[in-house]
Amino acid sequence: MDSTQPPVGLQEEEAEARQWEMDTLVGYILLSGVLLSMALVAAGLLWRWMATGSLGIEYRLAGMNLFEVVLHDVRLALAGAVRPRMLVTSGIVVLMLTPFFRVAASVVYFAAVLKNWKYTVFTSIVLIVLTYSLFLR
Amino acid sequence: MRVRPAPRVIAVRDGSMVPFYLLFSISILAGFVGAMSGMGGGIILIPALTLMGIDIKHAIAVSILSVIATSSGSASAYVRDHITNLKVGMFLEMFTIVGALAGAAITLVSTQRPLYIAFGAVLLGSWLALLIAGHETWRGGQQDAMTRWLELEGSYPDAALGAEIHYKARRAYFGAPAMFGAGMIAGLLGIGAGAVKVLIHDLIMGLPPKVSTTTSNLIIGVTALAGTSVYLAAGMIEPGLAAPVILGVVLGAFLGTRLLVRMTNEAVRRFFLLVLIVLAVEMIYRGLRGL
Incomplete structure (x- = not known):
């Protein structure tokens, strides 16, 4: 790899190996999150259908943010x-x-494993904005 | 579903009157076509939901929630194949999420008609982009100092060429503000706006096509989350509508990706050109006529 700036304190090859580990970690977080979520929704609908014979769910999450939900x-x-x-x-x-x-794991990975402070800051900014948006009222 | 009683009256607000099987099958179709065309499910889903009488803002809210699922699902595979560039993704996300928050906030205060027209315009733009889509071959360029400082470069294993492709991105200073705009469209209209992001990656930042589409996929998930949180706080995410829609879209996207391998690109392209232009005209017409 012709990277011009290997992260401080890490050899280039090792940095690339760590980057690959991070790819794998991020990939599995995304995959398991989506699968778990789909399973929960499907289980909820199935249960509802077996209990009532209907699949319609009529209610709203009136103005709650994620943490309130x-x-x-x-x-x-x-x-x-x-x-x-x-x-x-x-x-x-x-x-x-x-x-x-996924973003939270990236912050930890950039900070603790890759020791890439530039990207620790960037991903932290993303995390802060997302946290703020999840607390919106 | 009953015939709409009178113009300007929204008979169905939140989808509770639309039968489950109809929502589910429309969502499968949207996810399927979205995955095959690479344009995402929202661009089909939202016009379809509004045709069933669901208020456009609720359609946008549920669509952007489903975008989290489809983009995360496909991104997971690309990231594990080491094609996605996480640094490019993380850097550009800083801009798309702020854009998405702004876009979603505008939708909340907007009236319905401008949303129909804006959606129609995006459909028309996608139609044009697909119509004139050239197959430019990627070639690397000179990297500027800022982009080098941002470490926006990398390599990926190209299965077709059987080689490791090294690349360096450029012009991050144009790419970043452009991504704010892409995020805004995503939040405003409840779509992934992947086509816009890919254009920015390709034309401005000079990323190889594979890296550009897969990285766009990663960014879309986080951008959609920012938009979704605004709609959730506004009480516009209805679980009764969301459940069949997200299940259907994900199932459809899964099937669409499987079929993609077996269909020629030209057949998919022609079909999608037709779908896009019909939906574009329909949405703009409804916006101008007043629903």
Whole structure:
């Protein structure tokens, strides 16, 4: 590889090997997030259909941000009120958190493994803006 | 579904009156065509949902949620194949997510008609881009100091050529603000706007085609998340509508990717040209006529 600036403190070849590990990590985060989310939504719909014979779910997440939705779900789960709609909501939450975790993992990887401070800052900015947007009211 | 009672009255707001099987099958179709054409599901999904009487803002909100799923799904494979350039992706994401937040905020305060017209214009632009799409061969260029400082370069294994391709991106100072615009379109209209991102990667930043499409895929997921969070906070993500739509779009995209291998590019292109122009005319007409 004809990289002009290998990250400080790492040999070029090692940096490339680490970069490949990061690709793999990011790839599996994305894959497992999407699969888990689809499974939750499908399970919620299936349960709903078996219980009521209908697939329609009529309710809205009226003006809640992601963390409020999560809190609401956790509270329902703790109260033992696991319902089809809760599974569907959790599926949506998992889906939204998938790219979020991908970015969070990248921050850690750039900082701790690749020791690339430039990209630690860039990915942190992305993470901060995303966190802000998830807290929007 | 009942006939719409009168013009300007939205009979169905959130999809709760549209039967599940109809939402599900339309979403499969949208995901399927989106994956085959490489343009993403939203561009078909939103016109289809509005035709079923769903309010365009709700259609946009649910579409951008489904974009997270389709882009993350396909990005996962490309990243593991080491084709995606994570640094290019992470750098440009800083700009697309801010654009998406702004775009989604504009949609929330906008009235419906401008959204139809804007959507129609994007469809028309995609149609034009596809019509005149040339097959320029990629060639590297001189890298500028800023792009070098940003470490925007890399290599990927090219299966067709059987070799490792090395490349250096350039003109990040044009690419970054252009990506803000691409993110804004994504947030505004609930689509991935992958075609716009690929254009920026190809024409401005000089990335090889494979790197440019796969990196665009990675960026789309995070951009869609920023847009989705605005629509969620506004109470516009309806789980009852979202469940059949995201399941259908992902299933359709999966099938579309499998079939893509077996169909000629020209057949896909002709079919998609027809679909795009019909939808573009239809959306613009509805925007001008007042729904």
